[in-house]
Amino acid sequence: MEDAKESIKLKSDWPKGFFRKGEVEFAVGNYTLAMMAYKQAELIDPTDQGIKVAMLKTTKEVIRVRKEERRQPWLYGGGGLLIGFIIVLADQCLTDKPSIQNIVLQILLIIVFGGMGLLVLKTYKFVIESQQSSLLEEPVDLMKAMNGEDDLPETSSTETKETDKKPHRKGGVGSARQRYKMGKS
Numbered sequence: 001m002e003d004a005k006e007s008i009k010l011k012s013d014w015p016k017g018f019f020r021k022g023e024v025e026f027a028v029g030n031y032t033l034a035m036m037a038y039k040q041a042e043l044i045d046p047t048d049q050g051i052k053v054a055m056l057k058t059t060k061e062v063i064r065v066r067k068e069e070r071r072q073p074w075l076y077g078g079g080g081l082l083i084g085f086i087i088v089l090a091d092q093c094l095t096d097k098p099s100i101q102n103i104v105l106q107i108l109l110i111i112v113f114g115g116m117g118l119l120v121l122k123t124y125k126f127v128i129e130s131q132q133s134s135l136l137e138e139p140v141d142l143m144k145a146m147n148g149e150d151d152l153p154e155t156s157s158t159e160t161k162e163t164d165k166k167p168h169r170k171g172g173v174g175s176a177r178q179r180y181k182m183g184k185s
Contacts, residue, residue, distance in 0.1 A: 013044060015040075015041040015042075015044040015045040015048060015051065016041075017041075018037045018038070018040040018041035018044070019037070019038065019041045019048075019050070019051060019054065021037040022034045022035070022036075022037035022038040022041065022054060022058070023054070025037060026054070026057075026058055026061070028132055028135045029132045030132065031058055031061055031062045031065065032062070034054075034058050035055065035058050035059070035062070038051055038054050038055045038058060039055070042055065072121055073118060073121060076117040076118055076120055076121035076124075077114050077115075077117045077118045077121075078114075078117070079117050080113045080114040080115065080116050080117020080118065080120070081110055081111075081113060081114040081117070083113050083117070084109055084110035084111070084112065084113025084114060085110050087109065087113070088100065088106045088109055088110060
């Protein structure tokens with residue numbers, strides 16, 4: 001993504017930069033941003049067939065995602081209602097004395113499970129959106145973090161760190177065990 005943005009910044013009349021940006025956005029699942037990038041590339045070079053094919057592919061994917069988004073609430077809510085109905089039915093048929101005898105409470109239980117199904121859908125969508133947004137973030141440089149080279153600002157000499165407040169121990173936990181075993185304190 002950074003390469004695509006850099007090429008757009010350096011040469012904004014080159015359609016390949018916008019095409020690359022569209023490809024990255026498509027791969028991550030940001031189909032509307034991908035379509036906008038493809039349209040910008042098409043404005044620069046309307047004769048390129050690769051751009052038109054990519055726009056067609058993105059349009060089909062947008063239609064598929066919208067159809068799936070319309071179907072998901074029915075699927076998750078219906079699944080929750082079905083689970084609630086099975087619980088009420090099992091309570092009525094499989095036990096000698098049903099726990100929930102009031103019909104209003106039985107219907108309420110079924111509705112609660114339907115709502116729980118919709119809540120599961122909302123949680124699922126939140127996790128997917130969070131994952132998609134984090135795919136474009138720069139990864140953490142573990143080698144830099146392990147070497148103690150943080151990008152955090154330096155603290156001034158008047159501020160004290162928590163590690164400075166602790167007294168320094170002579171040796172580590174292993175040497176403390178050895179001293180304990182040998183009878184030294």
